[in-house]
Amino acid sequence: MTLARRLFLLVGVIATTAGFAVIAGVSLGLELTDIFLGLVAALAALQGLRYVQRRRDTSMNTTVTGDPEARIAVPIPGSDFDDDLVSAAGRRTRWAARERVVDRLEARARAALVARGGRAPEEAAALLDTGGWTDDPVAARFLGASVSVPLRQRVRLFLSGKSSLTDRAERTIAAIERIGTADGPAGERR
Incomplete structure (x- = not known):
């Protein structure tokens, strides 16, 4: 695991833990202000961009479906x-x-x-x-x-x-x- 990946993982775990603590009502000395919400939003946007960037380099997997109008030959009685x-x-x-x-x-x-x-x-x-x-x-x-x-x-x-x-x-x-x-x-x- 690279250093940048470890750093992103650490920041993500801390932000998630702090978010759960604030939701649960634990006071960490921070108030639910616009600055705190802005930081969480910025971290979420960075994480989303990182996933989008990683998906750009992967190949597309598609599924080819059969013709829905294909008829199956059925034996005719007699x-x-x-x-x-x-x-x-x-x-x-x-x-x-x-x-x-x-x-x-x-x-x-x-x-x-x-x-x-x-x-x-x-x-x-x-x-x-x-x-x-x-x-x-x-x-x-x-x-x-x-x-x-x-x-x-x-x-x-x-x-x-x-x-x-x-x-x-x-x-x-x-x-x-x-x-x-x-x-x-x-x-x-x-």
């Missing part, structure tokens, strides 16, 4: 099913993706038959195998039932220009949504 449906239409991964689509829809249909159709799991599996779970032959055949699709429906699909896989998947999803809400083979309400 996007993996959509990806499988698109892959099933492609040439390279067609069969594996098609099986994933059919398996997923079959599981959803079985769960809907049990939850909303009031069926037992074994009965739901039998309905899926026979196609009796829906009135739509396209949806029944898509999930593996041996049901014939009318020629009129095949011609309509051919003329629509839509992908047959996409159309069959959409019709199956619509049939699953109708389970338990419509009066049909598997949609009876209890």
Whole structure:
């Protein structure tokens, strides 16, 4: 510690002690006059200038904040099913993706038959195998039932220009949504 620093420290301690004594009411032979208040103010100003001078030589530390408008990518529900449906239409991964689509829809249909159709799991599996779970032959055949699709429906699909896989998947999803809400083979309400 340098001599100047020790001197400033000593003067600061004495001034602080004298200030506390005056506030506490101890009489040190000094009256609270304008001269005494001027000395305290001068010491405070000198100490403040000393701290300001020391801070001038230090480097500035700043914090960089991120962009408050940055969006976080959140997964979209069902996007993996959509990806499988698109892959099933492609040439390279067609069969594996098609099986994933059919398996997923079959599981959803079985769960809907049990939850909303009031069926037992074994009965739901039998309905899926026979196609009796829906009135739509396209949806029944898509999930593996041996049901014939009318020629009129095949011609309509051919003329629509839509992908047959996409159309069959959409019709199956619509049939699953109708389970338990419509009066049909598997949609009876209890």
